[in-house]
Structures are given as structure tokens and as C-alpha cells.
Amino acid sequence: MKSWANSGLGRDLHLDLAAPAGGRTSGVRAALVSALRESIRSGRLVAGTTLPPSRALALDLGVARNTVAEAYSELVAEGWLTARQGSGTRVADRARETAHRAQTRSASAPRPAWSLLPGSPDVAEFPRAAWMASARRALTAAPHDAFGPGDPRGRPELRRAVAEYLARARGVRTDPDRIVVSASSGHGLWLLARAVQGPVAVEGYGLHFHRELLGDAGAVTVPLHLDAHGAQPPDATGTRLSAALLTPAHQFPTGGPLHPSRRTAFVEWARTTGGIVIEDDYDGEFRYDRQPVGALQGLAPEQVAYLGTVSKTLSPAIRVGWMVLPEHVIDDVLAVKGVYERWVSATDQLTLADFIERGAFDRHVRRMRTLYRRRRDTLVETLAARSPHVHVTGIAAGLHAVLELPAGTEAATVGRAAGLGLAVEGLRTFRHPDGPADRPDGLVVGYSTPSSARFAATLDALCRALPTP
Ligand SMILES: Cc1ncc(COP(=O)(O)O)c(C=O)c1O
Structure with a gap:
């Protein structure tokens, strides 16, 4: 008896079937019942999963159709499966509860309310309808090559849309060739740290996750003192730093913008030492009482690497972010991306490009x-x-x-x-x-x-x- 059911008639189904004793029909049925029950109990076949029609499964397994039908009936009687005219045989809901209870019995404390x-x-505000409309339009219009291996810098449609958006809304100075698409700003930060190598200055209070990412990329982090004007630039004669990570538009977590004098001081630090400023513009779109603070990158595109993300504007589940890079680090970043991280999902990139170009992104951000x-x-x-x-x-x-x-x-x-x-x-x-x-x-x-x-x-x-x- 085979363990893979994958005929053209039904749906693929993997079963761990023990060899039936002596090949008797009752032995085959018992083996099938037990394999299905175990797959449901373990949670591998979840509630609602539709099983292959008995004829298809019988054909695939090389057993009589009645044997499968009887096995299904037995499991329906036991409450593991449900059978309804027209909708086939499915894994029952109660079965999920049983399996779920078994799985979570040892799980950790309950989630806070x-x-x-x-x-x-x-996340309840994710613009589902507009996103779906963009996905439909973008995937309909995409050339065939969009579904093949892509450019490690990202889809050209997205880099064009992001370049236009960043120039218009955030004061970034770029063209699409300086943009490298990443999976998030965290991903971009990790790639950059690997590319520039060496200690990285970070704000004295900041995102712990970013410090971990930098450590993971091999960079020692050096804290910068925060005062009423924001982070103080490193001493240009002190430890040689490869980069300084800042949140200039809105310091995370304390909340103020980096003072204009500090913005120029950091650019000056980068010019004198050859280090780069990494600008984490994680929520720059959200400024309430006056005009948004423009990106620091606009002051010095060769000294500042800009990181953007849709994690705050749309959803952290859409794994798309972007880096706007100084010319001299682009090749190193692409080299770090290497074969494992070459691409971000092309379908999401194309959808986002359409979403931005059609004005849906701006509308969503404003709302x-x-x-x-x-x-x-x-x-x-x-x-x-x-x-x-x-x-x-x-x-x-x-x-x-x-x-x-x-x-x-x-x-x-x-x-x-x-x-x-x-x-x-x-x-x-x-x-x-x-x-x-x-x-x-x-x-x-x-x-x-x-x-x-x-x-x-x-x-x-x-x-x-x-x-x-
Ligand atoms: C300071 C800061 N930067 C960046 C991000 C977003 O990161 P990502 O794009 O990696 O999801 C966050 C999200 O919590 C953040 O707090």
C-alpha cells in the first residue's frame, strides 16, 4: 500500500500507513483509520481540511473503494470527520479542538487581553480592498519575467514608485538606481551593518531589536548620549565607527526630532570620519501638529543611508522595506544580500508599486x-x-x-x-x-x-x- 495519494482525481494526501497484517481488507481499513486519526490528533490535518474523494484515495492507495468509504464512515461515527452531501468529507471542528488542546496544554502563559x-x-485598519485591487491590477499587467528570478535590487516598478514617493513626501534625494528593496528596515539595517563592518553608534535609548540585529551582524554597538536636542554626535577622534544609527524624524522611543544643528553635526561627523549615518525613518509620515520633518538624507545623500518600511504605514506582515544608499555602499550591500536573500516577493513588490502610484498609499496614510x-x-x-x-x-x-x-x-x-x-x-x-x-x-x-x-x-x-x- 502506498503512502502518497496524489492522483489527478483528488487532492494530495500524505498518510503514515503501517503495513496491514497479511493484506486483509480489514487490516487495510484499520491501518487507514489509524493513520487518519493520528494525522488529525497531531494537528497535521486541521479542522476543515477536505479529504480526497474515496474513489480517488482508493485509486492512489491501490485499495478497494469500499475500504476507504468504510474507513471514512468509521471516523465520521467517531466524530473525527464530517461528511456532507456536496461538500465532501472534512476534518471536523471538534477534532481541531481536541488536537489544539493537546498542542497547547503545555504552552506558555495566556496572551494579555x-x-x-x-x-x-x-492592523484592523489594513486597507484590504485597495490592496486587493492593486494586487489584481499589478499582477494582470506584470510582464512574464516578473515571475522569474529577479533583480536583487528589487522590482524596477517599485523602485520607481518609492523614489517618486520619497522625494515628494519625505524630501529624500534619490533616483531608482540608489534604491535596494529589503524585507523590512530591520533587514536593511542588518545588510548595511554587514556591508560596512565595524562598530556602530546607536542612540542611548533605542530599539533593543535593532541592537540585537547589529550584534548578530557582528557589529559592536556604542551608545550616544541623548539630550534635549537628540543624540550627540560621536567624538570624531574617538573609536573608529563605521556608522551611526539614528531616528532623526522622531527619536525612538523618547519622541523628539533631532535638532537642526545636530543634523548638520552628524553629516559633518560622517564627512570627516568616512562613516555613514543610517537614518531609520520608521514613522516619519505621522506628524500631527505641523509639517513632517524631512529626511536627513536630503542634506547629504552620500553620507546618509535611508531606511524605510511599510511596517508602520501598512502592516509589519507585508515584508517590504527599502534602502536609499550612498553610491559607494550599493555593491557591498548587494554582495551581502548574496544568493539567500536576493529577493523579496515580487508579487508584493508589484502590488505595493501600484498601491503607491495610484495614490492609495497616500490616502491610507492620511486616513x-x-x-x-x-x-x-x-x-x-x-x-x-x-x-x-x-x-x-x-x-x-x-x-x-x-x-x-x-x-x-x-x-x-x-x-x-x-x-x-x-x-x-x-x-x-x-x-x-x-x-x-x-x-x-x-x-x-x-x-x-x-x-x-x-x-x-x-x-x-x-x-x-x-x-x-
Ligand atoms: C524604531 C523602529 N524602527 C523600525 C521599525 C520597523 O521595523 P521593520 O521594518 O523592521 O518592521 C520599528 C518597529 O517597531 C521601530 O520601532
Whole structure:
């Protein structure tokens, strides 16, 4: 008896069939029943999976059709399968529950009910209809070669659309040839760190994930002091640094823009030392009270490598980002990309190119800007009413705010929030381990993370977790 059922009549099905004793029909049926039951119990065949018609499976396995039909009936009677006229034989829902319970019995603690963790847009707002319309249009129009091996720099359609968008909306100076498509800004950062090699300066408070990525790429990270103007440039005569990673439009996580004098100072540092500034423009589209701060890259395209991503504007699940690179690092970055990371999904790239070109990206960003501004205002008003002793900072832009807490209360507040089912991170999580702990206690509150339907309840949980005066 064979284990692969893959005739043209049905659907492929892999079964771990034990050889039936003596080839008897009852032995074959028992082996089939047990193989199917085990596949469902283990969760490999999930609820709703349609099994091949009995005739097709019988043909594939080289057994009598009745043997398969009887095996199916037995499993229907036991509740593992359901059989409905017209929709075939499927794995039952109850079976999934049983299998799922078995799988999760040993799983870790339950997920928190509410989340204000920074780093996510409101994923319930993903523009499904417009994205599907772009996918349909883009895939219909794409040339055949789009579905073959691609250019490691990315699809030309996307690089053109991104170049136009970045020049228009973010003040970036580029043409499509300087753009290399990546899977995310994190991916771009890792590629760049591998390409430039050597220690990288990072902001004294920043994304821990980026520090990990840099370490993984072999780069030692050196913290830069943050003051009221943002990061202080490294001492040009100190340790030789290959790069400085900055969030100039909106410092992550503390929330201010890099002061104009610092912008020029970093460019000057790069010119004198030959290092590059890596500009992480992760949420530059979201500025609420005045014009967005333009990209630092616009000041010095040969000194600044710009990283962009759709993780905040659209969804972190769309694995597309871009790098705008100084001429002299392009080849090294492409060499690091190498054979394993040569391409990002061409269908997503083509869809995004259409999405940008048709104006859907701008429309979505503008709609989300309005939504997030309202949320930010609600956060500020709610805190003013319920926790007036908590000072809110970093609110002019972005998708998160920093709540300054009374000294010595941060850890207890995060713990109290967890007890209420609310996930939220304290400011000290973001501190570089070698940098000074010179920030007040605080919470980094990602107000874009909950859906609108859950926002009020999430804020209520936050207010209950905050220390009382
Ligand atoms: C500072 C910062 N940069 C970049 C990103 C986005 O990264 P990616 O494009 O790798 O998803 C995030 C997301 O949380 C972030 O907080």
C-alpha cells in the first residue's frame, strides 16, 4: 500500500500507513483509520481540511473503494470527520479542538487581553480592498519575467514608485538606481551593518531589536548620549565607527526630532570620519501638529543611508522595506544580500508599486494620521482627567507616547499592568546597557496597537495600572 495519494482525481494526501497484517481488507481499513486519526490528533490535518474523494484515495492507495468509504464512515461515527452531501468529507471542528488542546496544554502563559506595546499599526485598519485591487491590477499587467528570478535590487516598478514617493513626501534625494528593496528596515539595517563592518553608534535609548540585529551582524554597538536636542554626535577622534544609527524624524522611543544643528553635526561627523549615518525613518509620515520633518538624507545623500518600511504605514506582515544608499555602499550591500536573500516577493513588490502610484498609499496614510491623532488626543485627555500627575511627552509625532512616572514606580507599574492583562513596556527596557540611565521612569505607550473597538477599554486598563499620586 502506498503512502502518497496524489492522483489527478483528488487532492494530495500524505498518510503514515503501517503495513496491514497479511493484506486483509480489514487490516487495510484499520491501518487507514489509524493513520487518519493520528494525522488529525497531531494537528497535521486541521479542522476543515477536505479529504480526497474515496474513489480517488482508493485509486492512489491501490485499495478497494469500499475500504476507504468504510474507513471514512468509521471516523465520521467517531466524530473525527464530517461528511456532507456536496461538500465532501472534512476534518471536523471538534477534532481541531481536541488536537489544539493537546498542542497547547503545555504552552506558555495566556496572551494579555490588552496591548499598548509600541511597534504596531492598528492592523484592523489594513486597507484590504485597495490592496486587493492593486494586487489584481499589478499582477494582470506584470510582464512574464516578473515571475522569474529577479533583480536583487528589487522590482524596477517599485523602485520607481518609492523614489517618486520619497522625494515628494519625505524630501529624500534619490533616483531608482540608489534604491535596494529589503524585507523590512530591520533587514536593511542588518545588510548595511554587514556591508560596512565595524562598530556602530546607536542612540542611548533605542530599539533593543535593532541592537540585537547589529550584534548578530557582528557589529559592536556604542551608545550616544541623548539630550534635549537628540543624540550627540560621536567624538570624531574617538573609536573608529563605521556608522551611526539614528531616528532623526522622531527619536525612538523618547519622541523628539533631532535638532537642526545636530543634523548638520552628524553629516559633518560622517564627512570627516568616512562613516555613514543610517537614518531609520520608521514613522516619519505621522506628524500631527505641523509639517513632517524631512529626511536627513536630503542634506547629504552620500553620507546618509535611508531606511524605510511599510511596517508602520501598512502592516509589519507585508515584508517590504527599502534602502536609499550612498553610491559607494550599493555593491557591498548587494554582495551581502548574496544568493539567500536576493529577493523579496515580487508579487508584493508589484502590488505595493501600484498601491503607491495610484495614490492609495497616500490616502491610507492620511486616513491613519487622522485616526492616530484622535487617539493621541484621547490619550492625553484621558490622562489629564484620570492621572493628572503623569506627564505625557513625545506626542507631536509617531504612534507612541512616553508617560513620565514618579521616580521608582516604573517596574511596579509594568507589573500592575500585566496583572490587569495589559502589555506595556517601561522606558528602561530601551536603554543601551552601556549607556547612562538618565531618563525618568516611564512607560512607552503604543496607542496605535489596539483596534478602535478596544481602544477605550485598553486606556481604562492603563489608567488603572498607573501609580496613584
Ligand atoms: C524604531 C523602529 N524602527 C523600525 C521599525 C520597523 O521595523 P521593520 O521594518 O523592521 O518592521 C520599528 C518597529 O517597531 C521601530 O520601532
